[in-house]
Amino acid sequence: MLVLSSPSGAGKTTLSRMLLAAETGLEMSVSVTTRPMRPGEIDGEDYIFVSSEEFNTMRDAGGLLEWALVFDNFYGTPKSLVEKALREGRDVMFDIDWQGAENLTKTDHEKDLVTVFILPPSGDALESRLKGRAQDTPEVVKRRMAGASNEIQHWDDYEYVVINTDVEKSLLELKAILAAERLKRTRRTGLKKFVRGIQAKL
Amino acid sequence: MLVLSSPSGAGKTTLSRMLLAAETGLEMSVSVTTRPMRPGEIDGEDYIFVSSEEFNTMRDAGGLLEWALVFDNFYGTPKSLVEKALREGRDVMFDIDWQGAENLTKTDHEKDLVTVFILPPSGDALESRLKGRAQDTPEVVKRRMAGASNEIQHWDDYEYVVINTDVEKSLLELKAILAAERLKRTRRTGLKKFVRGIQAKL
Numbered sequence: 551m552l553v554l555s556s557p558s559g560a561g562k563t564t565l566s567r568m569l570l571a572a573e574t575g576l577e578m579s580v581s582v583t584t585r586p587m588r589p590g591e592i593d594g595e596d597y598i599f600v601s602s603e604e605f606n607t608m609r610d611a612g613g614l615l616e617w618a619l620v621f622d623n624f625y626g627t628p629k630s631l632v633e634k635a636l637r638e639g640r641d642v643m644f645d646i647d648w649q650g651a652e653n654l655t656k657t658d659h660e661k662d663l664v665t666v667f668i669l670p671p672s673g674d675a676l677e678s679r680l681k682g683r684a685q686d687t688p689e690v691v692k693r694r695m696a697g698a699s700n701e702i703q704h705w706d707d708y709e710y711v712v713i714n715t716d717v718e719k720s721l722l723e724l725k726a727i728l729a730a731e732r733l734k735r736t737r738r739t740g741l742k743k744f745v746r747g748i749q750a751k752l
Numbered sequence: 753m754l755v756l757s758s759p760s761g762a763g764k765t766t767l768s769r770m771l772l773a774a775e776t777g778l779e780m781s782v783s784v785t786t787r788p789m790r791p792g793e794i795d796g797e798d799y800i801f802v803s804s805e806e807f808n809t810m811r812d813a814g815g816l817l818e819w820a821l822v823f824d825n826f827y828g829t830p831k832s833l834v835e836k837a838l839r840e841g842r843d844v845m846f847d848i849d850w851q852g853a854e855n856l857t858k859t860d861h862e863k864d865l866v867t868v869f870i871l872p873p874s875g876d877a878l879e880s881r882l883k884g885r886a887q888d889t890p891e892v893v894k895r896r897m898a899g900a901s902n903e904i905q906h907w908d909d910y911e912y913v914v915i916n917t918d919v920e921k922s923l924l925e926l927k928a929i930l931a932a933e934r935l936k937r938t939r940r941t942g943l944k945k946f947v948r949g950i951q952a953k954l
Contacts, residue, residue: 557954667937669946669947669950670950672949672950673949673950673951673952673953673954674953676950676953676954677953677954680954695954696954698954699951699954702947702950702951702954703951705937705943705947706937706943706944706947708937709936709937710932710935710936710937711935711936711937711940711943712935713946722931723931723935725928726927726928726931726932726935727931727932727935729924729925729928729929729932730912730928730929730931730932730933731932733912733913733914733925733928733929734911734912734913735869735907735908735910735911735912735913738913741907741908741913742908744871744915745871745904745907745908747874747875748871748872748874748875748878748904749875749901749904749905750875751875751876751878751879752759752875752878752879752882752897752898752900752901752904
Protein backbone atom coordinates (compact mmCIF):
# COMPACT_ATOMS: atom_id res chain seq x y z
CA MET A 551 0.00 0.00 0.00
CA LEU A 552 1.94 2.95 -1.37
CA VAL A 553 0.57 6.20 0.03
CA LEU A 554 1.48 9.45 -1.70
CA SER A 555 0.60 12.75 -0.06
CA SER A 556 1.66 16.32 -0.81
CA PRO A 557 0.39 19.85 -0.83
CA SER A 558 -1.50 20.43 -4.08
CA GLY A 559 0.80 21.97 -6.63
CA ALA A 560 3.74 19.65 -5.87
CA GLY A 561 3.09 17.38 -8.83
CA LYS A 562 1.69 14.35 -7.05
CA THR A 563 -1.07 13.62 -9.56
CA THR A 564 1.31 13.69 -12.52
CA LEU A 565 3.77 11.47 -10.67
CA SER A 566 1.18 8.95 -9.57
CA ARG A 567 -0.10 8.61 -13.14
CA MET A 568 3.41 8.12 -14.47
CA LEU A 569 4.20 5.54 -11.82
CA LEU A 570 0.99 3.66 -12.55
CA ALA A 571 1.85 3.57 -16.26
CA ALA A 572 5.43 2.45 -15.57
CA GLU A 573 4.76 -0.29 -13.03
CA THR A 574 3.09 -3.64 -13.44
CA GLY A 575 1.34 -5.09 -10.43
CA LEU A 576 0.37 -1.66 -9.15
CA GLU A 577 -3.11 -0.25 -9.22
CA MET A 578 -4.80 2.90 -7.98
CA SER A 579 -7.19 3.12 -5.08
CA VAL A 580 -10.00 5.47 -6.11
CA SER A 581 -11.61 7.22 -3.15
CA VAL A 582 -15.32 7.82 -2.76
CA THR A 583 -16.47 11.33 -1.97
CA THR A 584 -19.66 13.27 -1.40
CA ARG A 585 -18.18 16.52 -2.73
CA PRO A 586 -19.52 17.77 -6.07
CA MET A 587 -17.61 16.81 -9.20
CA ARG A 588 -15.43 19.63 -10.57
CA PRO A 589 -15.00 20.49 -14.25
CA GLY A 590 -12.56 18.11 -15.88
CA GLU A 591 -12.94 15.38 -13.26
CA ILE A 592 -13.99 11.89 -14.28
CA ASP A 593 -16.31 9.82 -12.10
CA GLY A 594 -14.64 6.53 -11.19
CA GLU A 595 -11.20 7.83 -12.06
CA ASP A 596 -10.53 10.95 -9.98
CA TYR A 597 -13.09 9.92 -7.39
CA ILE A 598 -16.18 7.79 -7.15
CA PHE A 599 -18.79 10.52 -6.64
CA VAL A 600 -21.64 9.47 -4.37
CA SER A 601 -24.50 11.04 -2.43
CA SER A 602 -24.35 11.35 1.34
CA GLU A 603 -26.87 8.50 1.58
CA GLU A 604 -24.75 6.22 -0.58
CA PHE A 605 -21.67 7.15 1.45
CA ASN A 606 -23.40 6.37 4.73
CA THR A 607 -24.63 3.04 3.41
CA MET A 608 -21.10 2.04 2.32
CA ARG A 609 -19.59 3.13 5.59
CA ASP A 610 -22.22 1.47 7.76
CA ALA A 611 -21.85 -1.79 5.84
CA GLY A 612 -18.10 -1.80 6.66
CA GLY A 613 -17.21 -1.11 3.05
CA LEU A 614 -14.66 1.63 3.81
CA LEU A 615 -11.12 1.05 5.00
CA GLU A 616 -11.04 4.59 6.36
CA TRP A 617 -13.07 7.77 5.99
CA ALA A 618 -12.87 11.42 7.00
CA LEU A 619 -14.88 14.61 6.89
CA VAL A 620 -12.95 17.41 5.17
CA PHE A 621 -14.56 20.87 4.72
CA ASP A 622 -18.12 19.48 4.96
CA ASN A 623 -17.48 16.66 2.49
CA PHE A 624 -16.92 13.01 3.20
CA TYR A 625 -14.03 11.08 1.72
CA GLY A 626 -13.36 7.39 2.07
CA THR A 627 -11.30 4.44 0.79
CA PRO A 628 -13.35 1.51 -0.53
CA LYS A 629 -12.16 -1.66 1.11
CA SER A 630 -12.96 -4.27 -1.55
CA LEU A 631 -10.55 -3.14 -4.28
CA VAL A 632 -7.65 -2.83 -1.85
CA GLU A 633 -8.14 -6.14 -0.13
CA LYS A 634 -8.67 -8.04 -3.38
CA ALA A 635 -5.47 -6.59 -4.86
CA LEU A 636 -3.40 -7.39 -1.77
CA ARG A 637 -4.81 -10.90 -1.61
CA GLU A 638 -3.80 -11.43 -5.23
CA GLY A 639 -0.28 -10.08 -4.68
CA ARG A 640 -0.72 -6.72 -6.36
CA ASP A 641 0.19 -3.37 -4.83
CA VAL A 642 -2.16 -0.44 -4.42
CA MET A 643 -1.31 3.24 -4.62
CA PHE A 644 -3.21 5.90 -2.65
CA ASP A 645 -3.32 9.57 -3.60
CA ILE A 646 -4.72 10.82 -0.29
CA ASP A 647 -4.20 13.60 2.22
CA TRP A 648 -2.51 13.40 5.62
CA GLN A 649 -5.80 12.59 7.31
CA GLY A 650 -6.49 9.62 5.03
CA ALA A 651 -2.89 8.45 5.51
CA GLU A 652 -3.17 8.72 9.27
CA ASN A 653 -6.46 6.83 9.23
CA LEU A 654 -4.88 4.00 7.25
CA THR A 655 -2.25 3.57 9.97
CA LYS A 656 -5.12 2.74 12.34
CA THR A 657 -6.42 -0.15 10.22
CA ASP A 658 -5.29 -3.79 10.14
CA HIS A 659 -3.12 -2.86 7.18
CA GLU A 660 -0.62 -0.73 9.07
CA LYS A 661 2.24 -3.12 8.28
CA ASP A 662 1.40 -2.94 4.56
CA LEU A 663 1.79 0.84 4.40
CA VAL A 664 4.64 2.64 2.67
CA THR A 665 4.15 6.38 3.02
CA VAL A 666 5.77 9.02 0.83
CA PHE A 667 5.47 12.78 1.13
CA ILE A 668 6.17 14.74 -2.04
CA LEU A 669 7.60 18.22 -1.60
CA PRO A 670 7.77 20.95 -4.23
CA PRO A 671 11.28 22.04 -5.31
CA SER A 672 10.90 25.41 -3.52
CA GLY A 673 8.45 27.79 -1.91
CA ASP A 674 8.50 30.02 -4.99
CA ALA A 675 7.67 27.13 -7.31
CA LEU A 676 4.76 26.06 -5.11
CA GLU A 677 3.48 29.61 -4.80
CA SER A 678 3.43 30.14 -8.55
CA ARG A 679 1.71 26.77 -9.07
CA LEU A 680 -0.93 27.59 -6.47
CA LYS A 681 -1.59 31.11 -7.75
CA GLY A 682 -2.39 29.33 -10.94
CA ARG A 683 -4.35 30.73 -13.80
CA ALA A 684 -5.35 34.39 -14.18
CA GLN A 685 -9.07 33.60 -13.98
CA ASP A 686 -8.86 32.23 -10.41
CA THR A 687 -10.53 34.51 -7.86
CA PRO A 688 -8.40 35.68 -4.91
CA GLU A 689 -10.65 33.60 -2.69
CA VAL A 690 -9.94 30.41 -4.64
CA VAL A 691 -6.19 31.09 -4.47
CA LYS A 692 -6.40 31.84 -0.76
CA ARG A 693 -8.22 28.59 -0.04
CA ARG A 694 -5.72 26.65 -2.12
CA MET A 695 -2.79 28.22 -0.24
CA ALA A 696 -4.41 27.45 3.11
CA GLY A 697 -4.98 23.84 2.06
CA ALA A 698 -1.34 23.44 1.00
CA SER A 699 -0.17 25.05 4.21
CA ASN A 700 -2.26 22.63 6.25
CA GLU A 701 -1.10 19.59 4.30
CA ILE A 702 2.62 20.40 4.37
CA GLN A 703 2.57 20.56 8.18
CA HIS A 704 2.30 16.78 8.18
CA TRP A 705 5.36 16.04 6.03
CA ASP A 706 7.24 14.51 8.92
CA ASP A 707 4.65 11.83 9.58
CA TYR A 708 5.81 10.09 6.41
CA GLU A 709 8.52 7.47 6.01
CA TYR A 710 9.98 8.70 2.73
CA VAL A 711 10.38 12.20 1.29
CA VAL A 712 10.69 12.97 -2.41
CA ILE A 713 11.55 16.52 -3.48
CA ASN A 714 9.95 16.91 -6.89
CA THR A 715 12.51 19.11 -8.64
CA ASP A 716 12.53 17.00 -11.80
CA VAL A 717 9.58 14.77 -12.55
CA GLU A 718 11.69 12.05 -14.24
CA LYS A 719 14.06 11.93 -11.29
CA SER A 720 11.15 11.80 -8.86
CA LEU A 721 9.62 8.96 -10.84
CA LEU A 722 12.87 7.00 -10.53
CA GLU A 723 12.85 7.68 -6.80
CA LEU A 724 9.31 6.39 -6.42
CA LYS A 725 10.21 3.31 -8.46
CA ALA A 726 13.21 2.70 -6.20
CA ILE A 727 11.02 2.96 -3.10
CA LEU A 728 8.54 0.49 -4.56
CA ALA A 729 11.29 -1.91 -5.69
CA ALA A 730 13.04 -1.80 -2.32
CA GLU A 731 9.84 -2.28 -0.34
CA ARG A 732 9.01 -5.31 -2.47
CA LEU A 733 12.42 -6.78 -1.49
CA LYS A 734 11.71 -6.56 2.22
CA ARG A 735 11.77 -9.98 3.78
CA THR A 736 8.50 -9.40 5.61
CA ARG A 737 6.67 -8.52 2.38
CA ARG A 738 7.83 -11.55 0.43
CA THR A 739 5.99 -14.82 0.32
CA GLY A 740 7.41 -18.28 -0.21
CA LEU A 741 10.91 -17.42 1.02
CA LYS A 742 10.88 -19.87 3.91
CA LYS A 743 10.16 -22.77 1.62
CA PHE A 744 12.75 -21.52 -0.88
CA VAL A 745 15.45 -21.38 1.81
CA ARG A 746 14.51 -24.82 3.10
CA GLY A 747 15.07 -26.13 -0.42
CA ILE A 748 18.57 -24.64 -0.43
CA GLN A 749 19.35 -25.96 3.05
CA ALA A 750 18.42 -29.46 1.94
CA LYS A 751 21.40 -29.39 -0.43
CA LEU A 752 23.96 -28.38 2.21
CA MET B 753 25.57 1.38 6.65
CA LEU B 754 24.66 -1.20 4.05
CA VAL B 755 25.33 -4.70 5.34
CA LEU B 756 25.50 -7.58 2.87
CA SER B 757 25.64 -11.14 4.13
CA SER B 758 25.21 -14.45 2.37
CA PRO B 759 26.49 -17.99 2.32
CA SER B 760 29.72 -18.09 0.33
CA GLY B 761 28.98 -19.05 -3.25
CA ALA B 762 25.93 -16.79 -3.57
CA GLY B 763 27.81 -14.06 -5.43
CA LYS B 764 28.08 -11.44 -2.69
CA THR B 765 31.66 -10.43 -3.41
CA THR B 766 30.97 -9.89 -7.12
CA LEU B 767 27.84 -7.92 -6.32
CA SER B 768 29.48 -5.73 -3.69
CA ARG B 769 32.29 -4.84 -6.12
CA MET B 770 29.81 -3.98 -8.86
CA LEU B 771 27.76 -1.85 -6.50
CA LEU B 772 30.84 -0.03 -5.27
CA ALA B 773 31.84 0.75 -8.86
CA ALA B 774 28.32 1.90 -9.77
CA GLU B 775 27.58 4.12 -6.80
CA THR B 776 29.10 7.39 -5.77
CA GLY B 777 29.13 8.23 -2.10
CA LEU B 778 29.53 4.59 -1.13
CA GLU B 779 32.68 3.05 0.24
CA MET B 780 33.71 -0.31 1.58
CA SER B 781 34.44 -1.13 5.16
CA VAL B 782 37.50 -3.39 5.22
CA SER B 783 37.59 -5.70 8.23
CA VAL B 784 40.70 -6.51 10.25
CA THR B 785 41.49 -10.14 10.87
CA THR B 786 44.10 -12.28 12.55
CA ARG B 787 43.58 -15.18 10.15
CA PRO B 788 46.41 -15.89 7.67
CA MET B 789 46.21 -14.34 4.22
CA ARG B 790 45.07 -16.78 1.52
CA PRO B 791 46.48 -16.97 -1.99
CA GLY B 792 45.00 -14.23 -4.16
CA GLU B 793 43.98 -12.01 -1.24
CA ILE B 794 45.20 -8.45 -1.03
CA ASP B 795 46.10 -6.89 2.32
CA GLY B 796 44.04 -3.73 2.87
CA GLU B 797 41.50 -4.72 0.26
CA ASP B 798 40.07 -8.13 1.19
CA TYR B 799 41.04 -7.69 4.81
CA ILE B 800 43.55 -5.77 6.87
CA PHE B 801 45.72 -8.63 8.10
CA VAL B 802 47.08 -8.11 11.59
CA SER B 803 48.75 -10.12 14.35
CA SER B 804 46.83 -11.06 17.49
CA GLU B 805 48.80 -8.41 19.37
CA GLU B 806 47.86 -5.69 16.90
CA PHE B 807 44.24 -6.82 17.02
CA ASN B 808 44.16 -6.69 20.81
CA THR B 809 45.71 -3.25 20.82
CA MET B 810 43.09 -1.91 18.37
CA ARG B 811 40.25 -3.50 20.28
CA ASP B 812 41.46 -2.35 23.70
CA ALA B 813 41.89 1.21 22.42
CA GLY B 814 38.21 1.24 21.35
CA GLY B 815 39.18 1.20 17.70
CA LEU B 816 36.70 -1.51 16.66
CA LEU B 817 33.01 -1.01 16.10
CA GLU B 818 32.45 -4.72 16.62
CA TRP B 819 34.54 -7.86 16.72
CA ALA B 820 34.06 -11.61 16.86
CA LEU B 821 36.01 -14.82 17.19
CA VAL B 822 35.27 -17.20 14.31
CA PHE B 823 37.06 -20.58 14.10
CA ASP B 824 40.00 -19.39 16.24
CA ASN B 825 40.51 -16.20 14.27
CA PHE B 826 39.50 -12.69 15.27
CA TYR B 827 37.58 -10.42 12.92
CA GLY B 828 36.66 -6.81 13.54
CA THR B 829 35.33 -3.61 11.96
CA PRO B 830 37.62 -0.58 12.31
CA LYS B 831 35.64 2.30 13.69
CA SER B 832 37.48 5.30 12.24
CA LEU B 833 36.72 4.74 8.53
CA VAL B 834 33.03 4.15 9.19
CA GLU B 835 32.51 7.09 11.47
CA LYS B 836 34.43 9.49 9.24
CA ALA B 837 32.38 8.46 6.19
CA LEU B 838 29.06 8.81 8.01
CA ARG B 839 30.07 12.19 9.41
CA GLU B 840 30.88 13.37 5.92
CA GLY B 841 27.60 12.10 4.47
CA ARG B 842 28.93 9.04 2.67
CA ASP B 843 27.55 5.54 2.98
CA VAL B 844 29.56 2.48 3.96
CA MET B 845 29.07 -1.09 2.75
CA PHE B 846 29.92 -4.13 4.88
CA ASP B 847 30.63 -7.57 3.50
CA ILE B 848 30.35 -9.43 6.79
CA ASP B 849 28.81 -12.58 8.23
CA TRP B 850 25.71 -12.88 10.39
CA GLN B 851 27.75 -12.51 13.55
CA GLY B 852 29.30 -9.22 12.42
CA ALA B 853 25.86 -8.00 11.33
CA GLU B 854 24.32 -8.94 14.65
CA ASN B 855 27.16 -7.21 16.52
CA LEU B 856 26.58 -4.01 14.54
CA THR B 857 22.96 -3.92 15.71
CA LYS B 858 24.31 -3.65 19.26
CA THR B 859 26.33 -0.49 18.55
CA ASP B 860 25.22 3.15 18.57
CA HIS B 861 24.76 2.83 14.83
CA GLU B 862 21.75 0.53 14.89
CA LYS B 863 19.51 3.14 13.25
CA ASP B 864 22.04 3.55 10.42
CA LEU B 865 21.94 -0.12 9.44
CA VAL B 866 20.35 -1.47 6.29
CA THR B 867 20.76 -5.25 6.19
CA VAL B 868 20.51 -7.38 3.07
CA PHE B 869 20.80 -11.15 2.82
CA ILE B 870 21.77 -12.51 -0.58
CA LEU B 871 20.45 -15.93 -1.47
CA PRO B 872 21.68 -18.16 -4.30
CA PRO B 873 19.15 -18.91 -7.08
CA SER B 874 18.79 -22.53 -5.94
CA GLY B 875 20.28 -25.25 -3.79
CA ASP B 876 21.78 -26.92 -6.86
CA ALA B 877 23.48 -23.71 -7.96
CA LEU B 878 24.95 -23.16 -4.50
CA GLU B 879 26.08 -26.78 -4.24
CA SER B 880 27.94 -26.65 -7.53
CA ARG B 881 29.55 -23.31 -6.58
CA LEU B 882 30.66 -24.69 -3.23
CA LYS B 883 32.01 -27.95 -4.64
CA GLY B 884 34.16 -25.66 -6.70
CA ARG B 885 37.32 -26.64 -8.44
CA ALA B 886 38.56 -30.18 -8.92
CA GLN B 887 41.70 -29.60 -6.83
CA ASP B 888 39.74 -28.86 -3.64
CA THR B 889 40.10 -31.60 -1.04
CA PRO B 890 36.87 -33.19 0.26
CA GLU B 891 37.68 -31.62 3.61
CA VAL B 892 37.84 -28.11 2.15
CA VAL B 893 34.51 -28.66 0.40
CA LYS B 894 32.95 -30.06 3.56
CA ARG B 895 34.06 -27.07 5.61
CA ARG B 896 32.77 -24.70 2.97
CA MET B 897 29.37 -26.45 2.90
CA ALA B 898 29.16 -26.34 6.71
CA GLY B 899 30.00 -22.62 6.68
CA ALA B 900 27.30 -21.90 4.11
CA SER B 901 24.81 -23.98 6.05
CA ASN B 902 25.58 -22.06 9.21
CA GLU B 903 25.33 -18.67 7.49
CA ILE B 904 22.07 -19.33 5.67
CA GLN B 905 20.33 -20.14 8.94
CA HIS B 906 20.39 -16.44 9.73
CA TRP B 907 18.70 -15.20 6.54
CA ASP B 908 15.59 -14.12 8.41
CA ASP B 909 17.43 -11.70 10.68
CA TYR B 910 17.86 -9.39 7.68
CA GLU B 911 15.57 -6.62 6.48
CA TYR B 912 15.90 -7.23 2.75
CA VAL B 913 16.38 -10.39 0.73
CA VAL B 914 17.91 -10.50 -2.75
CA ILE B 915 17.81 -13.77 -4.68
CA ASN B 916 20.85 -13.65 -6.93
CA THR B 917 19.53 -15.38 -10.04
CA ASP B 918 20.93 -12.77 -12.42
CA VAL B 919 23.79 -10.58 -11.28
CA GLU B 920 22.62 -7.52 -13.27
CA LYS B 921 19.12 -7.80 -11.84
CA SER B 922 20.52 -8.22 -8.33
CA LEU B 923 22.68 -5.15 -8.82
CA LEU B 924 19.58 -3.13 -9.76
CA GLU B 925 17.86 -4.44 -6.66
CA LEU B 926 20.73 -3.41 -4.41
CA LYS B 927 20.77 0.02 -6.07
CA ALA B 928 17.03 0.38 -5.44
CA ILE B 929 17.49 -0.53 -1.77
CA LEU B 930 20.25 2.05 -1.42
CA ALA B 931 18.27 4.73 -3.30
CA ALA B 932 15.14 4.12 -1.24
CA GLU B 933 16.98 4.11 2.07
CA ARG B 934 18.59 7.42 1.15
CA LEU B 935 15.07 8.86 0.63
CA LYS B 936 13.95 7.97 4.13
CA ARG B 937 12.99 11.07 6.04
CA THR B 938 15.01 10.06 9.07
CA ARG B 939 18.19 9.67 7.00
CA ARG B 940 17.98 13.05 5.27
CA THR B 941 19.50 16.19 6.62
CA GLY B 942 18.36 19.76 6.09
CA LEU B 943 14.74 18.85 5.35
CA LYS B 944 13.26 20.77 8.27
CA LYS B 945 14.86 23.99 7.12
CA PHE B 946 13.83 23.29 3.53
CA VAL B 947 10.18 22.80 4.54
CA ARG B 948 10.23 25.94 6.70
CA GLY B 949 11.36 27.86 3.60
CA ILE B 950 8.35 26.54 1.68
CA GLN B 951 5.96 27.26 4.53
CA ALA B 952 7.15 30.86 4.63
CA LYS B 953 5.67 31.34 1.15
CA LEU B 954 2.21 29.99 2.04
